[in-house]
Amino acid sequence: MSIAHAVKDSGVMVARCLRRSRRDPEAFFTALMLPIVLMLLFVYVFGGALNTGGAYVDYVVPGLIVLCAGFGAGTTAVAVATDMSNGIVDRFRSMPISGSSILLGHIVASLARNLLATALVIGVGLGVGWRPTTSVLPWLGAVAMIVTFVLALSWLAAAVGLLARTVEAANSFTFVLMFLPYVSTAFVPAHTMPAALRGVAEHQPFTPIIETMRGLWMGHTSTGASVGREAVVAIGYCAAILVGSVAAASWLFRHRTSR
Template sequence: MSTVSLAARDSATMLRRNLRHALRYPSMSLSTAAMPIIFMLLFVYVFGSTLGAGIGGGRYVDYVAPGVILMTAAAGAISTSVSVCMDMTEGIVARFRTMAISRVSVLTGHVVGSMIQTAFGMVLVTGVALLIGFRPSAGPAEWAAAIGVLLMLTLALTWLAVAFGLVSDRPETASNLPLPLTLLPFLGSGFVPTGSMPAGVRQFAEYQPFTPITETLRGLLMGTPIGHSALIAVAWCAAIALGGYLWAKTRFNRAR
């Protein structure tokens, strides 16, 4: 077998291992969706009537749902970081290094497995949003593009979370490092328009990664203007994915 075939086979084995762990501990997968769902219910039913008045008369659930769906990707990064850290600190990776398997398969299994778990969480969050009144106007092409945006963001944040897990010396640290990612949608256009924010906060909100990604997803699902947000969103996702991958690869190769 070629080197690529061996790497693909070993990566599939590691993927099965991670998926079996997810099935054995379903609370980890459900927790990815739990926090976004709680925030969505809170903002729609408690703050929705007040915040909805500032979005031009539209229904607040239609405005906030895309941002909450993106929050699921950030929440999934926490469980990814913890899972990687536990593998590194409990000795299983050291055992893998003594076996005749592709080194890249260990991280690939984590990345693909985590993306599947996060996608499951996004489906749950989207389902709850639809149940409480979210009514996207997207057609099949727009839905396909929206799924592509979600996969890009999930891949980027997953590689970053893998790097966080590799640099953490214990699971508690691994769970704290990705936590700021879950706050970025609040400091962007996920819950309120950036134009309603004070000057300093507005500048940060307009230039941080989640705002163009949110505006792109909202535009695809709800038909709002996208403008240059799509190109900026792709650039942010590519930069985060590349940076996370290179960081994770370097840390993994240095680990003993």
């Protein structure tokens, strides 16, 4: 199979997955409403009572980006599980196309959905008074962090979608990913939590990813560590999730489809 064919096949699969996302009005609407509703909720309802040393919107934007990405990953896991429970993957595999194009279609569509949601969070944030740095380099760094994180999370979601026996099981992944950010520095600084929770919050993967964005946009982190240090840990986490998930997804795809 030529590289040209593999690229073309992947293009067809990406188009398919994007079209499927657009035609799932419920999920699409939720994905668009979530960033807006959460932003308004956190800034105007909870924000007044939370003291994070400055305007709460300046604190919360990276946390909401991560939360929405978690929701997006759940959508990806469900999309992969739905495909696997259908005869269509068998048909694809009996055709002379590259097997990886099937997963790549889901990954690229997942990236597109999540980056759209992220752009929405940023847009709404700016609209309600978020004032991040205006220099170009930190922005590029923050965007690179988001893309890396979303890519790793999309592959993890694909692996979960392949592992899940049912669409419902894949759906429960959304719950885990939407809960985890609450026990991180997404919405309140870790030092305000009880000791046990603080330990979790300080060491789970979401925190360095959030802190890297926060540090780049606002000039300081909530943990007191330098942006550089947080970024190194964040990239380490993302790389580990990415490598593990790609390996797991590839293995699962081969084994789940050959029974």
